[in-house]
Structures are given as C-alpha cells and as structure tokens.
Amino acid sequence: MAGKAKPKKHTAKELKQKQDAALTNxxxxxxxxxxxxxxxxxxxxxxxxxxxxxxxxxxxxxxxxxxxxxxxxxxxxxxxxxxxxxxxxxxxxxxKGAEKEKTVHELKKTEAGRKRLAEIEKEKLEKQFQDVKLNK
Incomplete structure (x- = not known):
C-alpha cells in the first residue's frame, strides 16, 4: 500500500529540471x-x-x-x-554545472580522469621536490 510520502524514484520532470539547471547558462x-x-x-x-x-x-x-x-x-x-x-x-x-571540481572517485571512472589524476600527482611531486630543494 502506497502512502502519501514522496515517491522513491525521481520523476521525469524533476530529472529534466536538474539537467536544465546544470547545463543552462x-x-x-x-x-x-x-x-x-x-x-x-x-x-x-x-x-x-x-x-x-x-x-x-x-x-x-x-x-x-x-x-x-x-x-x-x-x-x-x-x-x-x-x-x-x-x-x-x-x-x-x-x-552552473561547470563550477564543481570532480572528486578523485569520479576521476577514477574514466580514462581521461585517470590521466588527469596522474597529472595532478606529478604536479604535487614536482612541488614537493621544489620545496625540498629550496629548504637545502
């Protein structure tokens, strides 16, 4: 028996509004x-x-x-x-959809994301190396 509570699944209208809000300038x-x-x-x-x-x-x-x-x-x-x-x-x-940076978990899902993660790691290591070099 269904109650008066909000339905468990998203409606097509609601999904369309979310997509519109994320992609419209x-x-x-x-x-x-x-x-x-x-x-x-x-x-x-x-x-x-x-x-x-x-x-x-x-x-x-x-x-x-x-x-x-x-x-x-x-x-x-x-x-x-x-x-x-x-x-x-x-x-x-x-x-509005372009504001949010992807999380590490989201980046791991795609090949392009994994490449971006590798670039970020490389940049971090280079920065650490420069910091160590400056301290000597």
Missing part, C-alpha cells in the same frame, strides 16, 4: 552576460570576408558562399577564425 552578472553572448568572438567560429556573416563551421560557410556569393570562387583560407583571434569563445562562468 544563467546568472554570473556582467561576466555571465558576456559568456552567454559568446565573449568577444561570439559563438560562431568563422566570419565571411565579404559580408561578415558568422558561420559555426567552414562547411556551413561554404554553403553560405554558394548561396550568397556564387560568382566568386570559395577560398576557405580567407575566412577569419574568430576563436583563434580572440583566444576562444566563452569561459563558462555562468554554467
């Missing part, structure tokens, strides 16, 4: 606003040399070129790479 003040707009580069990576239209990939840039500038030959090397110019797009300051 919200808050962060002025830095968050700039982050949501994509920083100085914007979210698109490439810029058309003729009209300045932004494109996320060189393939979509080629499709734009064929439809808007068909009389001219397409040269991908002339397109500006905005992410390279501005040093990337966003910093992720307004993404």
């Amino acid at each position: 919200k808050g962060g003040g002025k830095a968050g606003l700039a982050d949501r707009k994509g920083g100085a580069a914007g979210h698109a990576k490439f810029k058309c040399p003729i009209c300045g239209m932004a494109a996320p990939s060189i393939k979509s840039g080629e499709l734009h070129w064929d439809s808007k500038h068909p009389k001219m030959p397409f040269k991908p090397e002339e397109w500006s790479d905005l992410h390279a110019i501005h040093g990337g797009t966003t910093k992720g300051v307004a993404v």
Whole structure:
C-alpha cells in the first residue's frame, strides 16, 4: 500500500529540471552576460570576408558562399577564425554545472580522469621536490 510520502524514484520532470539547471547558462552578472553572448568572438567560429556573416563551421560557410556569393570562387583560407583571434569563445562562468571540481572517485571512472589524476600527482611531486630543494 502506497502512502502519501514522496515517491522513491525521481520523476521525469524533476530529472529534466536538474539537467536544465546544470547545463543552462544563467546568472554570473556582467561576466555571465558576456559568456552567454559568446565573449568577444561570439559563438560562431568563422566570419565571411565579404559580408561578415558568422558561420559555426567552414562547411556551413561554404554553403553560405554558394548561396550568397556564387560568382566568386570559395577560398576557405580567407575566412577569419574568430576563436583563434580572440583566444576562444566563452569561459563558462555562468554554467552552473561547470563550477564543481570532480572528486578523485569520479576521476577514477574514466580514462581521461585517470590521466588527469596522474597529472595532478606529478604536479604535487614536482612541488614537493621544489620545496625540498629550496629548504637545502
């Protein structure tokens, strides 16, 4: 017999809200606003040399070129790479899911995490070695 207490399992609505809260760009003040707009580069990576239209990939840039500038030959090397110019797009300051550092237990679960753990251990050993060297 079921009681009036909270159900034992999470509802689909609740899981969707948790996912949305973790992955949606919200808050962060002025830095968050700039982050949501994509920083100085914007979210698109490439810029058309003729009209300045932004494109996320060189393939979509080629499709734009064929439809808007068909009389001219397409040269991908002339397109500006905005992410390279501005040093990337966003910093992720307004993404709530990006705030939390993974625990050692979570890092051990994946190959990339195990590599990161090895890097952290190496950095700790190098710091200890430098500290010992400075004390002598």
